[in-house]
Amino acid sequence: MGIRGVWLKVRSLLSPGKVERELDDELRFHIEMESEENLRRGMRPEDARREAYRRFGGLERFKEQARDVRGTRWLEDLGRDGRHGVRALLRSPGFTAAAVLTLTLGVGATTAVFSVVRGVLLRPLPFEDAHELVTVWYRNPPQGIDEDIASYPNFAAWREGSGTLEHVVGVRTTRTSLTGEGSPEEVTGAFVTRGFFEMLGVPPELGRGFRADESEGEGSARVVVLSHELWTRRFGADPAVLGRTILLNDVAYEVVGVAPAGRRYPLGAELWMPLTFEGQAGLREARGALWLPVVGRLAPDVTLAGAQAEMTAIGARLAEEHPDDNAGTGVKLEPLHETLVGDVSTPLLTLLGAVVLVLLIAAANVANLLLARGTARAREMAVRLSLGAGRGRLARQVLTESAVLGAAGGSLGALAAVLGVDLLLRASPPDLPRIEGVAVDLPVLVFALGVALGTSLLFGLVPALHAGRAVAAADLREGGRTASEGGLGRLRAAFVAAQFALALVLLVGSGLLMRSFLNLQAVDPGFEPRGVLSFRLALPERRYPDAAAVRAFYDEMLPALEALPGVERAAAISRVFHERLTTMAGISLESRPELETLENPVPYDGATPGFLEALGMRLASGRSFGPGDEAGAPRVAVVSQTFVRTFLPERDPLGERFSFGGPSGDDSRWITIVGVVEDAKRAGLDATVRPYVFLPMAQFVDRRADLLLRTSGDPLDLAEAARGEVARLDPALPISGLRTLEQAFSGSLARRRFITSLLAVFAAAATLLAAIGVYGVMAYLVGRRTREIGIQVALGASRRAVLASVLRQALRQAVGGVAIGLLGALVATPFLSSQLFGLEPTDPATFLAVSSLLVLVALLASWLPARRATRIHPAEALRVE
Amino acid sequence: MGDTRADMLQGTLDLLVLKTLSLGPMHGWGVSHRIQQFSRDVLQVNQGSLYPALHRLEHRGWITSEWGASENNRRAKFYRLTAAGRRQLDAERKEWRRFAGAVEEVLGTSLGEGSPA
Numbered sequence: 002m003g004i005r006g007v008w009l010k011v012r013s014l015l016s017p018g019k020v021e022r023e024l025d026d027e028l029r030f031h032i033e034m035e036s037e038e039n040l041r042r043g044m045r046p047e048d049a050r051r052e053a054y055r056r057f058g059g060l061e062r063f064k065e066q067a068r069d070v071r072g073t074r075w076l077e078d079l080g081r082d083g084r085h086g087v088r089a090l091l092r093s094p095g096f097t098a099a100a101v102l103t104l105t106l107g108v109g110a111t112t113a114v115f116s117v118v119r120g121v122l123l124r125p126l127p128f129e130d131a132h133e134l135v136t137v138w139y140r141n142p143p144q145g146i147d148e149d150i151a152s153y154p155n156f157a158a159w160r161e162g163s164g165t166l167e168h169v170v171g172v173r174t175t176r177t178s179l180t181g182e183g184s185p186e187e188v189t190g191a192f193v194t195r196g197f198f199e200m201l202g203v204p205p206e207l208g209r210g211f212r213a214d215e216s217e218g219e220g221s222a223r224v225v226v227l228s229h230e231l232w233t234r235r236f237g238a239d240p241a242v243l244g245r246t247i248l249l250n251d252v253a254y255e256v257v258g259v260a261p262a263g264r265r266y267p268l269g270a271e272l273w274m275p276l277t278f279e280g281q282a283g284l285r286e287a288r289g290a291l292w293l294p295v296v297g298r299l300a301p302d303v304t305l306a307g308a309q310a311e312m313t314a315i316g317a318r319l320a321e322e323h324p325d326d327n328a329g330t331g332v333k334l335e336p337l338h339e340t341l342v343g344d345v346s347t348p349l350l351t352l353l354g355a356v357v358l359v360l361l362i363a364a365a366n367v368a369n370l371l372l373a374r375g376t377a378r379a380r381e382m383a384v385r386l387s388l389g390a391g392r393g394r395l396a397r398q399v400l401t402e403s404a405v406l407g408a409a410g411g412s413l414g415a416l417a418a419v420l421g422v423d424l425l426l427r428a429s430p431p432d433l434p435r436i437e438g439v440a441v442d443l444p445v446l447v448f449a450l451g452v453a454l455g456t457s458l459l460f461g462l463v464p465a466l467h468a469g470r471a472v473a474a475a476d477l478r479e480g481g482r483t484a485s486e487g488g489l490g491r492l493r494a495a496f497v498a499a500q501f502a503l504a505l506v507l508l509v510g511s512g513l514l515m516r517s518f519l520n521l522q523a524v525d526p527g528f529e530p531r532g533v534l535s536f537r538l539a540l541p542e543r544r545y546p547d548a549a550a551v552r553a554f555y556d557e558m559l560p561a562l563e564a565l566p567g568v569e570r571a572a573a574i575s576r577v578f579h580e581r582l583t584t585m586a587g588i589s590l591e592s593r594p595e596l597e598t599l600e601n602p603v604p605y606d607g608a609t610p611g612f613l614e615a616l617g618m619r620l621a622s623g624r625s626f627g628p629g630d631e632a633g634a635p636r637v638a639v640v641s642q643t644f645v646r647t648f649l650p651e652r653d654p655l656g657e658r659f660s661f662g663g664p665s666g667d668d669s670r671w672i673t674i675v676g677v678v679e680d681a682k683r684a685g686l687d688a689t690v691r692p693y694v695f696l697p698m699a700q701f702v703d704r705r706a707d708l709l710l711r712t713s714g715d716p717l718d719l720a721e722a723a724r725g726e727v728a729r730l731d732p733a734l735p736i737s738g739l740r741t742l743e744q745a746f747s748g749s750l751a752r753r754r755f756i757t758s759l760l761a762v763f764a765a766a767a768t769l770l771a772a773i774g775v776y777g778v779m780a781y782l783v784g785r786r787t788r789e790i791g792i793q794v795a796l797g798a799s800r801r802a803v804l805a806s807v808l809r810q811a812l813r814q815a816v817g818g819v820a821i822g823l824l825g826a827l828v829a830t831p832f833l834s835s836q837l838f839g840l841e842p843t844d845p846a847t848f849l850a851v852s853s854l855l856v857l858v859a860l861l862a863s864w865l866p867a868r869r870a871t872r873i874h875p876a877e878a879l880r881v882e
Numbered sequence: 883m884g885d886t887r888a889d890m891l892q893g894t895l896d897l898l899v900l901k902t903l904s905l906g907p908m909h910g911w912g913v914s915h916r917i918q919q920f921s922r923d924v925l926q927v928n929q930g931s932l933y934p935a936l937h938r939l940e941h942r943g944w945i946t947s948e949w950g951a952s953e954n955n956r957r958a959k960f961y962r963l964t965a966a967g968r969r970q971l972d973a974e975r976k977e978w979r980r981f982a983g984a985v986e987e988v989l990g991t992s993l994g995e996g997s998p999a
Contacts, residue, residue, distance in 0.1 A: 006941040023949075023959070027910060027933070030958045034911040035929075057929045 017077050032057065079401070086402035093374065097406070100370050104410025104453055106766070107363030109417025112441070112449040114356040116422050117429075118349050120439030122342050127264045129202040130298075134337035135305065137169065137295040137312070141602075143329040149602075151295050152326075154288040155319060156194075159295070159332065162315045165308035167300040168200035171276060171293040174267050178539060178735045179235075181248045187737045188231065189269050190249075192276040198226075200298050201266060207232075208243045208258030216275035219282055224275065225254040229262035231271040249274075251541035251733075266296075268341065268434060288326040289587035291602055296337060309334045326587070341434050347835050348756040354829075355510065355763045358503045360452070362770045365496045365503075367410075368460035369777055371403065372493055375463075376781075403461025404454060411453025415446050425759075430751035463492065490782060494814050497774045501818025501855055502825055504764070504771040508851040509826040511764035513837055513844060514757045520839035521750065527681030529617025533742035534716035534723060535577065538734060539705045548702040552632065555698060558708075558730055559609060565722045567714055572615035573698060573706040575606035578745065579684040579691065588694075590648055591658040591671060603644065604691055605661075607698040607706070613678065615709040623655045623676030630697040636669070637697060639676040644692035672696070686750065687838050709742065716741040756836070768858060775862040779811050783866045787873055795875035807867040808860060815859030819852050895935045897978060900963065900971040903945060907962040909952060910936055936961060944970050 013020045032053045039049035090097045125131045137159060138148040151159075153171070160169035171194040179188050194217055198210035206229060215222040225247065227236070236242045246253045254274065278285045284292065299308050316332035335343075385395060419441045426436060545551050555573055562571035585602035610626040612618075621642055630637050638659075645654045658671040680690045698706070710719055720739055727736055738745075783790075790803055830842035840847070902913050902920075914932050939945045944967030952958040963971070 005943040005946065009941055026957060027959045030909070030952070030956060031911045031914075031929070031933075033956065034952075038915075
């Protein structure tokens with residue numbers, strides 16, 4: 002073909018007009034020359050020219066042939082159709098605006114939610130072969146626990162015995178204060194056992210990982226690996242950081258390595274240290290103490306099922322070998338990705354489903370708009386057909402118009418999606434995992450455009466086919482009504498019914514979630530979160546080396562805080578709230594030696610006297626802690642009602658004794674129950690309550706504690722004063738998590754609130770769109786029936802009868818749609834069960850309310866067209882075309 | 883008109899055009915007129931096929947075009963044979979000779995003086 006050929010093709014693409022003109026010029030020249038020749042031969046002037054044309058034969062057809070040779074015909078046609086389409090759309094701005102806006106909203110919302118789903122759920126973890134990473138859970142079926150963290154001896158046994166897991170590593174997250182150069186800050190870090198970096202396949206960017214002898218010993222290993230992010234932020238990415246010393250909780254650690262960027266586990270960890278048992282040798286042997294989360298990597302070519310089988314066998318063996326601690330327990334493997342995002346997958350997928358429904362409803366609206374437009378242009382199409390335009394060509398033109406609409410809607414939708422993602426991220430609950438990976442990037446934009454084009458092309462097909470079909474000449478007559486128009490009306494009505502069905506599903510889902518949320522809010526938390534300021538203190542070991550020092554601190558701190566104006570009560574508790582995998586320990590009860598220790602892990606916290614008043618918890622029987630419960634005094638505890646119900650039913654708990662770990666002869670290990678508190682939902686409103694235990698802070702000293710200040714006014718007013726008091730006692734002590742207890746508590750509802758509100762917005766949008774759809778179709782149908790109604794009125798029908806007949810028509814459509822929607826909802830809502838609280842997925846009240854609402858909406862939306870119908874004058878109606 | 887006949891005629895037309903242009907650059911009408919002249923009016927070029935042929939040849943790189951002034955000072959598009967076109971012409975001429983020779987064998991007639999090849 003040659004360079005010349007390519008150049009010519011390019012030229013005809015870039016400046017088709019010019020090329021056409023040149024062709025015209027060339028032909029004109031030829032005709033002129035031929036005409037002159039004819040004249041010379043003696044023809045008459047008027048014949049000369051005509052003869053020239055005749056000899057040429059079919060000018061147009063040949064021009065097409067010439068164009069064919071150029072081979073770019075289809076592209077030129079597309080361009081021409083496109084420009085034509087744009088002009089046609091601009092001629093009906095109302096329609097175009099409505100269609101583009103609807104598409105923008107639908108596509109934008111879908112794309113935004115899709116971006117979030119993609120970033121959070123679909124994106125694989127940033128480690129090599131991340132699908133091989135698994136969480137190793139400790140199962141305790143007798144206690145009803147399917148996923149729990151492990152004890153060290155069990156972890157070691159798993160590691161030893163497993164051939165299918167190439168790596169087994171314990172990872173314990175912690176918060177440490179980083180001091181030294183720069184302002185002190187609290188960072189998240191992790192203690193890890195041997196082989197951590199090897200398991201992740203993440204070789205350090207700088208320096209080294211940990212040596213085998215540095216972890217799991219009884220001595221100290223004061224080495225630390227920094228995250229890339231921490232290294233950049235605090236140390237200016239200085240390569241000389243290796244070998245430097247940093248202070249973690251006032252203890253010096255040597256920096257031996259820097260991890261590469263972005264590949265962190267646990268998510269958000271800023272530094273890693275080797276796990277050691279310094280000062281806690283007991284934890285090494287205590288099979289019953291559950292404190293170590295375990296992850297592992299499958300060996301090459303091993304499936305999850307295969308590894309699970311082996312681990313189950315190992316778990317069974319351990320249960321047999323150690324009946325005291327492990328009886329009835331087992332092991333469960335779960336892909337790490339699932340562990341991290343499993344909680345949010347249902348809500349997010351629900352949102353995605355909801356937004357797709359909204360998109361479908363929006364698309365149905367666009368389809369209806371396109372159909373309405375098609376009907377209006379039917380006569381124009383008929384004229385063009387009769388003038389010889391090809392049917393296929395006409396259909397292609399209409400389809401191209403839809404494509405232009407789709408492209409416009411898609412582009413604007415992509416822009417809207419960028420905005421939407423920003424809004425979503427800002428409004429999202431703070432604990433949504435992996436949101437840092439949510440972005441509107443190329444695949445997402447392609448998705449948006451694809452959705453828009455797909456929608457508009459799909460729904461543009463019907464009008465296109467309609468345009469291409471041979472339209473009877475009768476259409477050209479004024480007032481012509483064809484069967485196809487009736488069919489069109491039915492199609493539009495079908496679309497509206499579909500819209501109603503979809504809107505119903507959305508509204509039901511939203512209604513169920515909203516009621517769940519309200520149910521949750523109504524739950525009695527068991528304590529009073531309002532009016533309390535809380536913050537966290539962590540006393541570093543170096544300056545508070547032993548229990549006496551910690552006690553002394555609190556002995557001074559608490560009265561000082563209580564003395565502040567406005568403070569009614571001050572107290573310290575190890576932790577107010579329990580996370581899902583909170584630290585627990587097994588206990589044995591003196592009066593029930595038959596109960597196995599490990600079957601009863603309970604959360605335990607130290608608390609200062611006054612914790613009851615500070616938290617607003619209620620005492621059911623016995624007493625709280627007092628000044629007599631100090632170090633050296635007989636050990637006492639306050640337990641929850643669930644504790645009593647679980648372990649000491651039908652007994653008076655006061656005076657009963659228990660101990661941590663197995664029963665022992667050492668009398669001083671026994672703890673006497675002196676009080677029972679009412680259950681408080683310390684693990685969140687929707688979590689099951691565990692049997693928990695409070696120990697006096699004086700007897701069970703905890704370096705880290707939540708401090709609570711109860712006031713009758715606004716807790717935040719106390720913030721400055723509290724800070725001042727702490728600084729006065731110890732200026733180098735950082736305070737973290739300063740907020741009201743209510744803020745901390747409602748955080749547990751944050752995720753639920755987010756999903757519920759979002760779904761409500763979608764449901765409202767869907768209902769609005771469906772209402773618009775009904776309005777449009779009813780207006781159209783009334784228009785069609787104008788003559789018929791006019792006749793009815795002329796024959797004596799009352800206005801009310803006309804109104805009723807129109808509304809009946811609307812009702813029929815709505816009820817049809819609602820019925821289908823009910824079926825769909827019955828199928829869909831069971832998927833929501835995990836999110837529901839206090840009601841069933843088939844809750845009849847919700848279903849009934851939503852159905853009635855939609856029918857009402859349909860009637861309201863048809864009101865205007867119905868009224869217009871009653872205003873029809875018979876005389877005008879009979880004249881109408 | 884069957885396809886093969888059209889193809890053959892198309893190929894023949896191409897050959898005629900190339901040959902005509904080998905005598906010097908010319909505009910489209912001139913080519914058609916010249917072919918008519920030299921074939922002593924035996925070959926009437928279907929003028930509707932001429933321009934597609936010219937474009938085809940140009941796309942293949944065997945001829946090039948440029949706008950210029952005609953004998954009577956009108957704007958016209960002139961075509962010229964390229965080096966590749968000249969080579970093609972030789973090749974096609976050989977091919978034509980072979981073809982015509984074969985037909986001749988079959989029909990038992992000889993190639994006359996006035997053949998356009």
